[in-house]
Amino acid sequence: MTIKRAAVIGGGVIGAGWVARLIENGIDVAVFDPAPDAGQKLQAVLDNAERAYGRLLPKRLAKGKVARAASVGRAVTGTEWIVEAVPERLDLKRQVYAEVEAAADPAAIIASSTSGILPSELQANLAHPGRLIVGHPFNPVYLLPLVEIVAGRQTSPATVEAAGAFYASIGMKPLVVRKEIDAFIADRLLEAVWRESLWLVKDGICTTEELDDAIRYGFGLRWAQMGLFETYRIAGGEAGMRHFLAQFGPCLTWPWTKLTDVPEFNDELVDLIAGQSDAQSGHLSIRELERIRDDNLIAIMDALSRANDGLGWGAGAVLADYRRRLARHAAQADG
């Protein structure tokens, strides 16, 4: 399946990130977002992405065109790939799908960006439920390679396969989640860290800045290149994973967590966190933070693309492969 025309429904930070990634891969995109400031928000993300790709990719494809559409129906007409990136309300998403199905080619794939709603619930009322899938990306969508693919009970195997191939073709790392569960995989881990973090800040163990430092000067560096289990395998030494598990398993019964309890999410906690976050990062605008983040991500992925004796590693290997394909395209276009 070659995608030439796509639609993106919802132009927030995730939807706009998809638009940026799609047009960078030569795909024309129609966007529908009824918000009055949607055009401005979309352009801000496209500007960030343009700046990022200029640094990340020595060879680039001719960009696809972006057009704003006046309705969901107009956006999806004549497209092969439809991204749904509207707010996380099941009723709203189902209404969008009804409008999509009224206008779209029945063979077009509908890929929801939901962070956690089950695809079986999303597809329940569709006329062609086999073509709905979750493709859950990570912000910034135009840079981070991960996309979680989650099939619902009615999703066809052909849709899963086509989605995986398509995401790989646009420089991403598709990860097929084996069973659908709320929040999938990555957001389960993030939710765990989020809950423990709320306790740590609420209990005055650390500020938001100190908590961020506990991540980015330590295990965050490890996790940019190996995950939890491979890191722990190394920690186990020559004795390997069993040795590590034997050492670390018993900790499950130690008082190392408050996770079995949930902090009350009240105004006091919001004020505490928002105030600390202002003290930590308020000297930089969101735009400045976005650009620092993007430059850092580019530097990290670029560094990892040259690691492992030039083969690349992790996100760097995905990037190296993507760059090679873009260079071949450019050579063919020239020749």
Added chain:
Amino acid sequence: MTIKRAAVIGGGVIGAGWVARLIENGIDVAVFDPAPDAGQKLQAVLDNAERAYGRLLPKRLAKGKVARAASVGRAVTGTEWIVEAVPERLDLKRQVYAEVEAAADPAAIIASSTSGILPSELQANLAHPGRLIVGHPFNPVYLLPLVEIVAGRQTSPATVEAAGAFYASIGMKPLVVRKEIDAFIADRLLEAVWRESLWLVKDGICTTEELDDAIRYGFGLRWAQMGLFETYRIAGGEAGMRHFLAQFGPCLTWPWTKLTDVPEFNDELVDLIAGQSDAQSGHLSIRELERIRDDNLIAIMDALSRANDGLGWGAGAVLADYRRRLARHAAQADG
């Protein structure tokens, strides 16, 4: 306080990592570890560190000397800084401290590498409890900058201050934990991810490799440079942290976690995880994995040292500052 001579009690992966970092900073180190293979294990870590520093640091200090000591008492005699890195058993640690105090200068600081035991418990029986502190590092100790400093009830403010200055002088990022709690900060977050990860693997949602991929192709890249809260601040957009909290807060009551329950850590779970880990990483020896990890960490920190318009960012800023100091030392030594 200038440290010229240090002792490290315990030559496992953490103790040996400390030895490597200390001698790289021109400090002579006496090591005590009674294990028959301690010398070989120590040398393996020193070899890794030598390889890593050769790539990381263009200017280096004249290395300190390493000597194996026949007892705790002999190791600590005449030293100003004593690292305790023995297994996580309170009785064993207290016995080591008794031997330390029988031989060491009463002004020498005792820094425990414990991952989670409270310093107030560690120091309870000391003759000079004010000099005991927790300095919790992260593997590989010779590369990762983070060290959590935790004071017990009897730790003197002067010890906290001296430890912070010393760690910064050897290229680290000291983080003073405001209140002592089990597992401090980073390991609380890691324990949260560990628990949720055990569920995800046990429930067949993903394999260990897929879980690692969910980290390293996505939020792991973000966390190498910004932590949880700064990342979410950006996600909130111009509306900032309050907007993000308003969106994400309610999820605390959603079924996005199994953290309120703990998986049974039985043979079946150990077999499942160890088997998947073998399938994922068994084609590489631990030594090969260590070198890939180290090369990746070096590449990431080096890339971050040139980020932010050359000022460096996060771990890269710590590295850039450390390199400048080493270059000044080298210039003074030449001049």
